[in-house]
Amino acid sequence: MQEFKERTLITDPQKAFHYTDLQRLKPTRANDPYEYQAGWGNRHQSEVIPGTLPVAQNNPQEVRFGLYVEGITYSAFAAPRHANFSTYMYRARPAAAHNGYVPFHSKSNIQNCFLSVNPTVATLPEQAEWHPFPLPKDEDKIDFADGLHTLAGSGDPNIKEGLALYVYMINSSMDRRAFCNTDGDFLICAQLGNLDIVTEMGKIFLQPGEICVIQRGIRFSLNLAPDTQVARGYITEVWGSMWELPDLGPLGGHGLANPRDFLYPVAAIDDDLHADWLIVNKTNGQLCAIQQDHSPYDLVAWHGNVVPYKYDLTKFSSQNATSIDHTDPSIFTVLTAKSRDPNTALADFLWFGPRWDVATNTFRLPYFHRNSASEFLACLYGSGLGRSDEFLPGGGSFEGGHTPHGGFHEGYQHGMRLHESQPEKILTEQLTIMVETSRLFLFTEYARTGCGTISTHGTDYKVWDALPDRFSANPKARELLARVKQDRIAEKKRLAPYYIGGFSHGANASNTEGVHSEELKPYMNGTHEVKETKVIEAAPEAAPESTPQINGTHETKEAEVTPEVTMNGFKDAPTNGLTNGDVPTDDLTNGDGLTNGDVPTARLTNVDAIIVATAAIAAE
């Protein structure tokens, strides 16, 4: 009988292997003060006062309590059902009631024009790594409207095409200020500090390891939770697209980020509805503000499917290889945003958290790769992926499309030896995220210089010295390489007679007599001579007579023999000129190499041309 081992309760989410280690009876962590509604893709509804939502209609003549109906659309009115998004809000005062637009001077570094005509953005040709992005100084009061910095992007919100990466570093809540991004959808990923996010549809508590999506057009205030003095995190914004759950294909209906784990807020109303507020709008990358004398958080009820939501990354149901080899990292996709290319996502948001590694007879570490996607990696907490000592929580690393990368450390050397590998828990007590895009990231001045934490390149080039050329150093490999060359030449010679002649010589006629039937006849009727010919000479640096192979018992004989087909009239043909793969063209084309044969020169020229061409290919 198996030993019974009681499961220990984990209380720190950052030490948990999975959310279920916390043994919670609620879908939220212990410190989350809010209630939520669960379920991806629903049309949710919520009321502060039950009975507020109109029944069986959206626009009654009179809404309960004299509330105003305000609708927000996110898609075209007539978009198909699966892509049709809107929400009805029942609020104390409509957003249209305001006191005008005013300029807004922000300390943020926001850049949204990622077109090559913009001289302030540039690609990074090599890997890049950032130490943790700098937190605001204590004496500066930086809220979200002042602490948002664009790192990189591609495209432009004006044409609803592309994406942008940001970091936020704040030490202050938004004091009667709300933010409204009319350009795209923010996927917010908390890295440091707990956030108390107020949205028009209700409140969301967000902590490191959790993500939140706020759709374009929704007003929100990103505040510090009471226990947090300073906060940092990452934001990925998509333009002309939206964050969606990836399709699961043969995985079936469950796995990865499960729909029921996405949590939507319940309606909440501000205590003080009559105060001065500033709504900071981001439109086409520019900030301006709307002044109003009432709270934007005055909804008594709402229903719809344009609603901010959150997801706890420790709930991710990881899938991977259970026998051999690597599953592509797309298996870690939490959310994806489509591009206009049906075969390629605009952006994927990936999870690299704790999981079991069980693949057998497999090099388990990431193999060397030059993927077409560009990758931005960031560690939320813990020791990252063990990439380097420099890859710290709150920093980042970038690899552009087709940038060669992979590992180099001792683990790699060990992993490349035949051994029996045991199942093991990996990437524990850390959480790393990756934003992968099919686009070429252009980086802002803030990312390249302003933030002051970029390394000139991600990896010290010298580390690759740990990966020597073992192939060239292997004498057996050199010997086999020489043999392969000889075999290829012999093979081309053997096949050459099939191609003698040509259509002008009647090769396509029903009766090909008279052109090359005499040459081919012996071969076709099986009476051709087979002569053993020594074709393998020891290569100049070849191995000694006996070369131990992998198991050390195999003996290699010098002068291994390859049977060669020798045909009437061809037996001494171009062999001499070909044995070293270096064909003297002149000799062959004028028939010098063939003088022992009795084949008419005109026909030989065809053979020679083929052999010269094929031998040249073989010698490459």
Ligand SMILES: [Fe+2]
């Ligand atoms: Fe990679």
